[in-house]
Amino acid sequence: MHTSDETQEVTDENWEPKxxxxxxxxxxxxxxxxxxxxxxxYPPNVRVVRVPCSGRINPLHVLKSLQVGVDAVLVSGCHPxxxxxxxxNYYARRKFSVLNDLLEFIGIEKGRVNFSWVSAAEGEAFAQVIRDVTEKTRKLGPNKIFKEDQ
Structure with missing residues (x-):
């Protein structure tokens, strides 16, 4: 059993994007x-999943991430x-072009799923991508598309 001191309700003031x-x-x-x-x-809001290649990412993993309450997803691969x-990376670009159309069709806001190219030598570029995605997600607010209590 939790007391009120042990749990903290997430409000608009203390919400941070996942x-x-x-x-x-x-x-x-x-x-x-x-x-x-x-x-x-760069903001600590991101959790990384290391994959062999951006082309190997199944779009269903992106949808499942959103379904379980992640506020935004970033897919990043090598430059073309x-x-x-x-x-x-060409396969990934095609997959995520189609996925973006599907997301728009089912009502998920543009900006919840992001795609970028970052090379191994672009540490500052990676940090900037994370800053941009975090800021864009803050403007969108919490992911409520799959919440049952809406």
Whole structure:
């Protein structure tokens, strides 16, 4: 049993966005690592899932993330032409173009799912992407699309 001191209700004043980032191992994850070792500051709202390639991300994982209450999703891969697996990032770009159309159709606001290219040498660029996604998500507010109590 929790007392009122042990639990804190989330209100508009203390709400912080929860963001999940699917990062390709070879570029975006390495860019995140570079940002970390370079001590580049960015919001702590993001949780990283390291994947072999952005082209391997199943769009259903993005939808499931939103369904369980994540406020935004970021998918980030290698720049076009620089994929470790030759064309994985091209597959990812096509998948997420179609996914964005589906998200719009089912009523999920533009900006809940984000896609970016970040190379291993772009630690500052990675930090800026996280800042941008966090700010965009703050403006959108909490993800309520799948909440039953609406």
């Amino acid at each position: 963001i999940i980032a699917f990062l390709c191992n070879w570029c975006s994850y390495a860019g995140a690592d570079l940002a970390g070792v370079s001590r580049i500051q 032409g620089d994929c470790h697996y030759i064309s994985g």
